[in-house]
Amino acid sequence: MSGTKLMHDGHDETSDTVGEQAFRRIRSDIISGELKPGQKLKLERLKSQYGVSVSTLREILNRLTTEDLVIAEGQRGFEVSPASVDNLREVGDLRLVLENHALALSFASGDLDWEADVVAAHHKLSSIERALLAGDKNRTFEWIKYDFAFHHSLIAACGSKSLLAIHQSIFDRFMRYHLLAASFRGDGVSHDHRELFDFALARDVAGAQAKLAAHIHAGIDHILSTGKL
Incomplete structure (x- = not known):
């Protein structure tokens, strides 16, 4: 399913800020499995992949922790929530x-x-x-x-x-x-x-x-x- 995006709500991304578009893309990639359960989310790699700053990425990943899609590991960073x-x-x-x-x-x-x-x-x-x-x-x-x-x-x-x-x-x-x-x-x-x-x-x-x-x-x-x- 590589390259697929979970866009099931009719949302128009063109009206979003760059940060909001990145949030939706990362969230979609977690749900679709492109970002795999338990995968470490390296900020520098994500920065180039999604085209946003490290500070914006931290905000996005912290938002995703509230949906239990991402786990914050303190000083060790973030990872995709495991599947069980x-x-x-x-x-x-x-x-x-x-x-x-x-x-x-x-x-x-x-x-x-x-x-x-x-x-x-x-x-x-x-x-x-x-x-x-x-x-x-x-x-x-x-x-x-x-x-x-x-x-x-x-x-x-x-x-x-x-x-x-x-x-x-x-x-x-x-x-x-x-x-x-x-x-x-x-x-x-x-x-x-x-x-x-x-x-x-x-x-x-x-x-x-x-x-x-x-x-x-x-x-x-x-x-x-x-x-x-």
Whole structure:
């Protein structure tokens, strides 16, 4: 997946400062696995790679420690947070708590425009999943982007920008493990998404929450089955 960038939120980098662009690039490279778990983050090397000063890099890496994507080692510098089974399960649990709460709020408040966005997001995701199921393994990274877009659409009407922002951070940390596994789960994940879509249009909160729990736990089991952790 070298060279790929995790840009799943429609953000336009042209409006960012150089430092903000570097922050987004480094964050994306950690999530995508280009910067590997446990990798030492040498400031001089990063300075030339991302085109920012050492002081800016320190600010960026300290920001990333708040998302648990980077570990600060005191005088020894920084490293990419390691990947572990325990952390995967913890992140999965956090995602489930946040997303379940946001689903209930969103289903209660979503209007016709929200429904249209859910339909569009599911259509795009299901198209990518059909390609993957047909054997196009090069679409795995693209699937990550549309997977987030679909799950985000389900909770977009929750009415809380803070909840959406925290959910995105946790979702990205969860997807980091999928990208490390570099493996698509197959028919099961596609069926899960179709059921979540149906529950959303029916405003069935209990059904969606139960399906989401099964969906996340199946994702964890799949990641572990690849033996990449």
